[in-house]
Every structure is written in structure tokens, then in C-alpha cells.
Amino acid sequence: MKYDNILTTCPFCGCGCKYYIQVVDGVAKSVLPCKEDPISEGHLCIKGWNAIDFVYSKERLTTPLIKENGAFREATWDEAYGLIASKFKEIKARDGAKAFGFFSSAKTTNEENYLMQKLARGVIVTNNVDHCARLCHASTVAGLAASFGSGAMTNSIPEVEDVDCFLITGSNTTEQHPLIGSRIYKAKEKGAKVILVDPRSIQLASIADIHLRQKPGTDVAWLNGLMHVIIKEGIADEEFIEQRTENYGEFKAEVMKYTPERVEEITGIPKADLIAAARMFANAEAASIIYSMGITQHTTGVDNVKSCANLAMLTGNLGKPSTGVNPLRGQNNVQGACDLGALPNVFPGYQAVTVPENREKFEKAWNMAEHIPESIGLTVVEMLNAAHDGALKCLYIMGENPMISDPDITHVREALDALEFLVVQDLFITETAEHADVILPGTSFLEKDGTFTGTDRRVQRIRKAIEPLGNARPDWEILCDVAKHLGSDQFVYASPKEIQDEVASLTPLYGGVTYERLDKEGYLQWPCPNAEHPGTVFLHNGKFSRGLGHFFPVSYKPPAEEPDKDYPLILTTGRILFHFHTGTMTRCSPKLNKEVPTGYVEIHPSDAEAMGIADGDLVQVSTRRGTIQIPAYVTRKVPEKTVFIPFHFKECAANMLTNPALDPIAKIPEFKVCACKVEALGESS
Amino acid sequence: MEQELKAHLKKLMASGDVAGIIALKSERGMAKPYLFADASELECLCLTPKYPMASVARLLLDEDGAARFAIVCRGCDERALRELAKRHQVDLDRLVIVGIPCDEEMARECACPEPFPSVVAVGTKLEQWEAEDIGAAYRAMELDEKLAFWKHQLEKCNKCYGCRNACPMCFCKDCELENALWVKHGRLPPEFPIYHMIRAFHLAGKCIACGECQRACPSDIPLMVLNTLLREDMEELFGYVSGTGADAENPLYTKEEMQ
Incomplete structure (x- = not known):
């Protein structure tokens, strides 16, 4: 009998807990927490403990399926690839690359996200590649990049334990990021103050020193209100503002319009509570903003994020431990999917597609005859709209389920049905896959090698613990096979390690990330530009990624739809x-x-x-x-x-x-x- | 101790008496439970941190209905194996126990009642050892303070079931913690105090004070206070200390409990 424990990274949220999979004779038996992992420290949430259940589900897809006369039939891989290649070629010849869209996946590995955007940009030659970060932290990526020059969580998960004052808003941390939630409890036991701003009375409300229950969609108003009080009371960090930031004057003029009285009117937050929260946050030694979808998923998402950035700069809470602006990423690898360029505007490492040198660099690396478009591609929602209008004919969806995850599902269904050809690569026949012409059976985190990047920019390994089920194949292999069937010779890799080596050679952010180092050091936090660089625990130490932090004046705008007589x-x-x-x-x-x-x-x-x-x-x-x-x-x-x-x-x-x-x-x-x-x-x- | 243990295990392996040795292996600088089947691998054997080895033994004995294994055991591991054997969850005849003692630091961390197994194969057991009374501060509280203490502690619960999952003595296939008759499904925190009380009471006569539940708790709930109080009650009311004495009959054990 062979018994072993394979160390891997959890496929659920962005915490990035590593744990063991107990394997007996090639069968995964259960999850065993890893006591020496710096994130989980031997603790897991209920999802982590049960992470192997779905892998062996009877519903798992284990063979390719092709739709014929409205019903799926089992197919060989060669049949499936052959059909995809002929349809792709036909559509590209007739309608051009702009008729294609690619949904990459925050659930798959960094290597697979890299390959998906390489397939889109390097083989079909379109920037129409995006993934569900569009639906969760697109506003973070845009907002923090504008304010600081880097659109990611500034600090690290272990630092949460030593925060002196939290501002937690739009993050139900104990439910969505349990191993960060547990650290908030630890910090509280050590004397930290907790300011919770959330319309709902979530679990953390029981330890909140102040709970502000804003009217949903009024975040810019209360954030400006907090900053108004801080400036008015003279408790802003003048030195930080002077040395590290720009555009303070214009910003100040805007927030001074947000008196506590006006904020109370807009948000419903009592004036006295707002003032108390402002004092508590500004007077703390190390204050940290933790936010998630409650900030980002708004028509003012970028404004909300910029406001959080403003508050951190105003109080000097950046570039040091246990502070910062900390967007918690919802999926195991949504950070990595963004980092690896599964976005319509950037190559891996946030290298803009609009910059000619960047396009040349990738065209050369990928040995391309055609030129990558200089304009940015379509986003997830825009691709579906284009499909609905008939402009986008062909969509390749890997590990995403817009039939549940996207807004206005009726519209999504119509869009998918309007497509000429839909390929879905997934573990299950999802609600989305039901609309596909071809379904390709991918593999779970247990059946392949690769890396995930957790919410605190932490690149970690997943390791194959069991063989792929049935005829399922690792997603990176499928992407390579599809590219080869389309005539590309640029997708030859013996293993994901070789893909990462290519990523490192083209992506300064990940330049020093190798499998050898990950095996030895356990993780690397980007930026990690070269082999000697130790990785980065917290960002903006001494200098922002963009130089000076930029204060954006932000004015309150109401949500797109407000209650009325018919919908109260x-x-x-x-x-x-x-x-x-x-x-x-x-x-x-x-x-x-x-x-x-x-x-x-x-x-x-x-x-x-x-x-x-x-x-x-x-x-x-x-x-x-x-x-x-x-x-x-x-x-x-x-x-x-x-x-x-x-x-x-x-x-x-x-x-x-x-x-x-x-x-x-x-x-x-x-x-x-x-x-x-x-x-x-x-x-x- | 590590070198001495490796030599001891090599001999054991060479004797052909066991199909493999259940112990910790160091890989990429981290320890993990492992089944050593080849003497050359023993170079990677390590001793810390603690993992619930009795649970690993139970899994492997179940997977292979006939093989005999050696297992490197600390005091708590041996107590767990004994208590599991009384409930027919492991067959001690198929295990060769290789006992190792805990050092003072480890013993103190666990407030271990007996930081060494009955027979120490390698190493020296602590000569004088008295465990900290972790129930003392709690017993000194007034009733309302006790209630406030548990309310505060248990409302941090993340309902991960980690305390149960990590427990070497929680072997039931159907767990009452998941029975909606007692605990409403899907609530966070779980209903006070029934969720934690069920687990505590089901451990009466079972808890061998290894501390794995508390170490598995992401919210730092002091579960060992509850368990210690129950262990004391078991001793006072029935004169029974779980895990000690392979022959001592467990007063709360009934045939119906067998699964």
C-alpha cells in the first residue's frame, strides 16, 4: 500500500491556504491541514475541509461531448479538437478575429491563464479575453492602479493579526475569507479596534466597536465624510501627504463638501458615529482598510476604490506593516488570472496592449506573423452584449459559468444562444455548458500541476495528487492541443513548469518565480522581478509603484437604480x-x-x-x-x-x-x- | 533522539515484521504523515510538529485489512489508539507501537496529562511532570461570568467542524453535529451553545487530551477547557481516565455505539 500526503493549495477563496491531500494508492481520501503553512497554520474553513468531495462527484464530466441535433453525444478528443479547429478557422476566415471571445478562468492555474490569453492574442489574434475578475475586482485593478500604480492588496494576510484599527467594509470576512476573518478576531483579542461599515449585521458585527450601516450604494459619501472629519479635526498625516502624494488640494476641496450632516442625509449613518469612526481610524498607529465586493460591485466601483485609497493616504497608512488598502480577492486564482493577462487591456504583468513595445515583445516571443491589435479588447459583459448583437460569433469559455454569475441571466442566455459556436471547458455540465456546441472535460486542482496566486500576491504551487478522472485532461494540455490543431507551433511544453519559465521571461512581476524556488521557499509574493529578489510582503514601501500616490477628488453619485413606488x-x-x-x-x-x-x-x-x-x-x-x-x-x-x-x-x-x-x-x-x-x-x- | 529513532526503525524494518512505518516525513522543509516502506526513506523522518497519527493509523488499517504497521507514537497517540481499540476502531494486534516521549516545551504547550507513552522505545521521558490545570481560571468564575465567557468564545465559531475533523476520537460516520434535529443547518455562528455542547458531551470518556481540536480551531476557542472539565467529571464520577490502561473498561461505552 502507498500512503502519502500531497501539499497543494485550496481551490476556493483567495486566502491561499495550503493543505495536504491524504492519498492512498492513488485515491484522494481526505484533506489534512498543514500545520506549517503560514496562511492556514493548520486551520481550515468548512469548504477547505471538504475540498475533495466535488472532485469525485458522479456529475463530473470525463469525456468530451459534441452537440448534435440539440443533444450531447460522447466524442473522442480528436473529434472535439477537429470540430473546434474547423469552426474556428471558418469563422476567422469569414468574420475575422474580432468575432472571437475568450473567457479565461480565475479557478484555473496561472499557467492556464497565460495559455488562454496566448491562444487569444497569439493564435486567433484578438484582445477579446477576460474573466470573472470583471465581475468582482475590476474596479480594484483600475482604481488602485490609478491611485498607487498597482492594483492589488497592498499588505499581507499574516500582518492582519497586528492591525491596531480595522475599517472593514463590504467584506463579510468570516464567511468569504475565513482565515483572514480569524486573524481579525486575533487582532481584536490583542486590543485592535474594529470599525465595520456594512448594511448587514454580519458575524463580525458582534466584535465591532463601531458598526455603521450605510444605505447600499452610498459608499463614496461616507468615505468622503470620514475624510472630511479627519481633515477638519487636523488628524490627517500631513507629513505623508506632503512627501508621498500629489493632487491633495483638489481632493480636499471636494471632500470638504461632505459634512457629517450631509453624509447622514445620503447614507443614513448617524453624524456622531461617523465622527467617532473617523477619529478612531485616524488616531490608530497601524490602520488597515479591508474591503471586498461591497465596495467594488457598483456603478461607482472605481470611485469607491479610489476613495479607500484616499483615506489610506490621508492617514499615512501605506507602505508599512499591518496597514494598507486590502481588497480581498474572492477566488483562489483571480489575482493570478489578472496577473497573467487574462484581461482585454493588458499582457501578463499588466503590460498594456496599447504600448507598441509591449506588443512587439510578445509578437516576437510568440513568433507571430500577424500583429496583435493595438486597441483593447472587449470585457466579459461587453462580449456577451456583442454576441447578443451578432457581432461576436464564437466564444471559448474555460471554467466560468456566466449563466449564474453574470447579471441579468435572461440576457446572458439570449447572448449564448445567438452565438454561432460555443466551446465550454469545465468539470461539469454547467448551466452555461448546456448551451455549448462542444464541451471539453478539464481537471480539478487535484489532477494537475501549476500555481495559484492568492489575494496577497502570494504565488504557490498546486501539485497533482491523483490521475485525471476518465478521459479528462489537464486544462493546460487542452489549451496546447487546441492551439496545435489551429496550426500553432508555439504551444510545446513538457509540463507547467516550462510554461512558468516562459511567463517569467516575459513578465517582470513574476521574473523571479520558478518552480525550484516555490518548492524551496513555499511561496513568493510579487513583485519578484529576479532570481535573487525575495518577493514583496507589502507594497509601496518608501515609494508608490507610480511614484507619488494620487489623490482623486471623487463626488457621490447615486446607484443606477433606486427604489421607487413600483419597486420599493x-x-x-x-x-x-x-x-x-x-x-x-x-x-x-x-x-x-x-x-x-x-x-x-x-x-x-x-x-x-x-x-x-x-x-x-x-x-x-x-x-x-x-x-x-x-x-x-x-x-x-x-x-x-x-x-x-x-x-x-x-x-x-x-x-x-x-x-x-x-x-x-x-x-x-x-x-x-x-x-x-x-x-x-x-x-x- | 531522531538519529537513535531512525536506527531503531531501520532494525524494525529489516526484521520484516511490519509492512511499513507510520511516522512524520520531512519534505521541502515541512512535516507530513507518511507510510515509510523503504529503509532509505527513513533519512527524511522527522518528529515535529505533532499530527494526529492515530487517525492515520485508523485510515491505513481500514484501507488494508491485513497488513501490520509500526507507528511512532507520543503519549497522546497511544492514548488515542487504546481508546479507539476499545471501540473496535483499530486492531492493536496489527500495530507495533514505537513510543517516543515529548520534551518539556511540547508537554507544556499541550498541558499534557502524560507526555509519554507506556513504553518509551527511544528517548528519555520527563522525570517530574505536572500539567498546568487549564480549567482553573474557568472554575474560579461566577456563573454569569462563565456564560459570558462561552458566549464570547463561541460566537467566533466559523462552523468549520475542524474540532471534530481533527479529533482522533471522532470516528462516527453520521455525526450528530450535522443533525438538524439538534443544530440548525447553515447558521453562522452555529446555535449557542448546543453545537459545542454536543461535541463536548460526546467526548466524555473519549477525549484523550491531545489538544488537536483546539489547535485546529481557526478562532482560538479554548475547547480544551470544556474537555478538561469533562475529563475531570469522568474521573470523579466514574473513576475513569480515558486512554489509560488498555484493560480498563469505559463506563460510558455501550454496544449501541458501535458502528
Whole structure:
């Protein structure tokens, strides 16, 4: 008998917990926490503990499928590749590269994201490549890049334990990033202050020194209000502002318009609480802003992010340990998918496609005859819109499920059905894959090698623990095979290690990242430009990536859709501890699904009473986009006139309801606010 | 001790008496439970940090219905194996226990009642050892303070089930913590105090004070305070200390508990 423990990295959130997979004779038996891993320290959340369940699910796809006469039939890999190659060639010859779109995946490895954008840019020759970061932290990537020059979490997870004052907003940390949440508790035990700004009474509310419950979509107003108080009371960090930043005057003129009285009017946050929070944050030795989707998923997402950046600069909380602006990335490798250029505007390492030298560099490296377009490509939502309009004919989706994750699902369905050819590469026949012409069976984190980059820019290995199930193949191999069938000779790699070596040669951010070092050192945090560089624990030490930090004056704009007579409530959406995103992995995990087997709408007792709704009743929730039926969860977790729906559940999909209105810069949809109505159906679920 | 142990294990392996040795292996600078089947691999053997080795033994004995293994055991590992054997979860006849003692630092970290196994094969056990009474501060509290203490501690719970998953004594296939009759599904934190009370009471007569539950807890809930109090009750009420004495009958063990 052979028994071993394979060290790998968790495939769920962005914390980047490493743990062991206990393997007996080639079969994964269970997860065993790794006590020496610096992130998990031998602790895991419920998803981590159960991470192998979905891998062995009976629903796993283990052979390629081709749709014929409206039904899928099993196919060989050669048949599937042959069909893809002939359709791709036909469409490219007829409609050109602009008719193609590629959805890369925050669940797959860095190497696979690199290959996906290489396939798009180097073989089909389009910049139409994007992934679900568009739906979560596109506003972070754009906002922080503008303010600081680098669009990522400034500090590191272990530093959270030593923060003196937290501003946590739009992050339900204990549910979405449990191993960061647990560090907030540790810091609190050591005496840290906790300011929570969240409409909902989440678990962290019980340890918050101050809980501000803003009206959803009013974040710029309260952030400006905090800064107004800090400037007015003379507790800003003048030295930092003077030495490290620019454009302070213009910024100051804007925030001085946000008196606590005006902020109370817009946000509903009592004036006295706002003032107390401002003093608490500005007077702390090391203050840290932790945020997530509650800040980013708005039509003002970039404005919200820039405001967080402003607050950190105003109080000098950057470039030192346990401070910073800390966007928590939701997926295991959404940081890496961005880093590796699965974005329509940048090559790997955020090298802009609009810069001629960058295009030349990659055209040369990839031995290209054609030229990569100088204009940026389409984003996820724009690609679907283009498909809907008939301009985009062919879409290749790897490990994404827009039929659940994107706003306004009815529109998504119409867009997918309008495509001439859809390829989906996934572990399961997802709601999206059902619309495909060809489905390619990829592999889970247990069945392949590669790297993930966690939320604190931490590049770590995943290691193959078991052989791919059935005829499934590692996603990097599939991408190489597709490229080869399209005639490319630039996709020859013996293993993901060789792909990373190519990445390092073209990407200064990852220049010093090698498998040898990752094996020896456990992880490397970017920027890590060369073999001698130790990696970077926190960013902007002494100097911002862009030189000086830039203060952007930001004015408050209301959400795209506000409650009115017909739709009197605010709908906000999000995730829960027990499930992950579109539920593809967690709903086939018995222990996770048992905890929360279906969706629900959280509704305040006073609203429920006014509508004659009891806890557990089936109700109807409607917006201008659609209607769903869903059980009511009557709870004080939500404030009055606001309801919350987790988006994981296809049978009561929150995204049937959400508003596809976009942030003008980041093109992120406004998942966090729209107007809705709730009606009793008079039956219990 | 490490070199001495390697030599001891090499001899054991050469004797052909065991199919493999369950112990920690150092790989890329980190320890992991491993089944050593080849003497040359023993160079990578290491001793720390602690891992729940009794659970590994149970897994491997289940996977291979006949093989005999050696296992490097600390005091807590041996206590766990004994208590598991009383409940027919492991067959001690198929295990060769190679006992090693804990040093004072490790013993103190765990507040271990007995930081060495019954037979020490390699190393020297602590001569004088008295464990810290980790229930002392709690017992000194007033009733309302006790309630406030647990309310504060348990509302940090992340419902990861890590305390149960890490516990060498939690072997039930169907766990009452997951039974909606007792604990509402899907709530965070889980209902106070039933979730943690069920686990504590189910460990009465089982908990061998290894501390794995507390170490597995992301929220630093002092679960060993609960477990220590129950261990004390078991001793006071029934004169039973779990894990000690392979022949001592467990007063709370009934046939119905067998799975």
C-alpha cells in the first residue's frame, strides 16, 4: 500500500491556504491541514475541509461531448479538437478575429491563464479575453492602479493579526475569507479596534466597536465624510501627504463638501458615529482598510476604490506593516488570472496592449506573423452584449459559468444562444455548458500541476495528487492541443513548469518565480522581478509603484437604480460561507450542500410583517429584469427596506434580478444595489 | 533522539515484521504523515510538529485489512489508539507501537496529562511532570461570568467542524453535529451553545487530551477547557481516565455505539 500526503493549495477563496491531500494508492481520501503553512497554520474553513468531495462527484464530466441535433453525444478528443479547429478557422476566415471571445478562468492555474490569453492574442489574434475578475475586482485593478500604480492588496494576510484599527467594509470576512476573518478576531483579542461599515449585521458585527450601516450604494459619501472629519479635526498625516502624494488640494476641496450632516442625509449613518469612526481610524498607529465586493460591485466601483485609497493616504497608512488598502480577492486564482493577462487591456504583468513595445515583445516571443491589435479588447459583459448583437460569433469559455454569475441571466442566455459556436471547458455540465456546441472535460486542482496566486500576491504551487478522472485532461494540455490543431507551433511544453519559465521571461512581476524556488521557499509574493529578489510582503514601501500616490477628488453619485413606488426595496446580493460562487463545486459536496441546500431572501421582520410573510414562506422577488420564487428568511441581519439574496442557487438565481448597469471605467456590473419588490405567495416552502 | 529513532526503525524494518512505518516525513522543509516502506526513506523522518497519527493509523488499517504497521507514537497517540481499540476502531494486534516521549516545551504547550507513552522505545521521558490545570481560571468564575465567557468564545465559531475533523476520537460516520434535529443547518455562528455542547458531551470518556481540536480551531476557542472539565467529571464520577490502561473498561461505552 502507498500512503502519502500531497501539499497543494485550496481551490476556493483567495486566502491561499495550503493543505495536504491524504492519498492512498492513488485515491484522494481526505484533506489534512498543514500545520506549517503560514496562511492556514493548520486551520481550515468548512469548504477547505471538504475540498475533495466535488472532485469525485458522479456529475463530473470525463469525456468530451459534441452537440448534435440539440443533444450531447460522447466524442473522442480528436473529434472535439477537429470540430473546434474547423469552426474556428471558418469563422476567422469569414468574420475575422474580432468575432472571437475568450473567457479565461480565475479557478484555473496561472499557467492556464497565460495559455488562454496566448491562444487569444497569439493564435486567433484578438484582445477579446477576460474573466470573472470583471465581475468582482475590476474596479480594484483600475482604481488602485490609478491611485498607487498597482492594483492589488497592498499588505499581507499574516500582518492582519497586528492591525491596531480595522475599517472593514463590504467584506463579510468570516464567511468569504475565513482565515483572514480569524486573524481579525486575533487582532481584536490583542486590543485592535474594529470599525465595520456594512448594511448587514454580519458575524463580525458582534466584535465591532463601531458598526455603521450605510444605505447600499452610498459608499463614496461616507468615505468622503470620514475624510472630511479627519481633515477638519487636523488628524490627517500631513507629513505623508506632503512627501508621498500629489493632487491633495483638489481632493480636499471636494471632500470638504461632505459634512457629517450631509453624509447622514445620503447614507443614513448617524453624524456622531461617523465622527467617532473617523477619529478612531485616524488616531490608530497601524490602520488597515479591508474591503471586498461591497465596495467594488457598483456603478461607482472605481470611485469607491479610489476613495479607500484616499483615506489610506490621508492617514499615512501605506507602505508599512499591518496597514494598507486590502481588497480581498474572492477566488483562489483571480489575482493570478489578472496577473497573467487574462484581461482585454493588458499582457501578463499588466503590460498594456496599447504600448507598441509591449506588443512587439510578445509578437516576437510568440513568433507571430500577424500583429496583435493595438486597441483593447472587449470585457466579459461587453462580449456577451456583442454576441447578443451578432457581432461576436464564437466564444471559448474555460471554467466560468456566466449563466449564474453574470447579471441579468435572461440576457446572458439570449447572448449564448445567438452565438454561432460555443466551446465550454469545465468539470461539469454547467448551466452555461448546456448551451455549448462542444464541451471539453478539464481537471480539478487535484489532477494537475501549476500555481495559484492568492489575494496577497502570494504565488504557490498546486501539485497533482491523483490521475485525471476518465478521459479528462489537464486544462493546460487542452489549451496546447487546441492551439496545435489551429496550426500553432508555439504551444510545446513538457509540463507547467516550462510554461512558468516562459511567463517569467516575459513578465517582470513574476521574473523571479520558478518552480525550484516555490518548492524551496513555499511561496513568493510579487513583485519578484529576479532570481535573487525575495518577493514583496507589502507594497509601496518608501515609494508608490507610480511614484507619488494620487489623490482623486471623487463626488457621490447615486446607484443606477433606486427604489421607487413600483419597486420599493433595495436588493443586494452576495455569497455565504457554505457555498462558492455558482455552486458548481459546492452543491455537489454533500456536507456543504446539507448546510444550505437552496437559496433564500433575507428580509427584516418589520418588512415581512407588513407584507404578511412568515419565516420560511415561499415569496416572489421581482425587479425590472425578472422574477424568482424563493423562501423567506426573516432576520434582523438585514436593515429595513433592504433584502439580501445569495447568488449561488440556479433554482432561485439572484442574477435573474440584478442590474447589468456598468461602472464606466471598470465595466463591473452593479450587483450590490437594485430596486426590487417582494410579494407573499401564501405558501410555505 | 531522531538519529537513535531512525536506527531503531531501520532494525524494525529489516526484521520484516511490519509492512511499513507510520511516522512524520520531512519534505521541502515541512512535516507530513507518511507510510515509510523503504529503509532509505527513513533519512527524511522527522518528529515535529505533532499530527494526529492515530487517525492515520485508523485510515491505513481500514484501507488494508491485513497488513501490520509500526507507528511512532507520543503519549497522546497511544492514548488515542487504546481508546479507539476499545471501540473496535483499530486492531492493536496489527500495530507495533514505537513510543517516543515529548520534551518539556511540547508537554507544556499541550498541558499534557502524560507526555509519554507506556513504553518509551527511544528517548528519555520527563522525570517530574505536572500539567498546568487549564480549567482553573474557568472554575474560579461566577456563573454569569462563565456564560459570558462561552458566549464570547463561541460566537467566533466559523462552523468549520475542524474540532471534530481533527479529533482522533471522532470516528462516527453520521455525526450528530450535522443533525438538524439538534443544530440548525447553515447558521453562522452555529446555535449557542448546543453545537459545542454536543461535541463536548460526546467526548466524555473519549477525549484523550491531545489538544488537536483546539489547535485546529481557526478562532482560538479554548475547547480544551470544556474537555478538561469533562475529563475531570469522568474521573470523579466514574473513576475513569480515558486512554489509560488498555484493560480498563469505559463506563460510558455501550454496544449501541458501535458502528
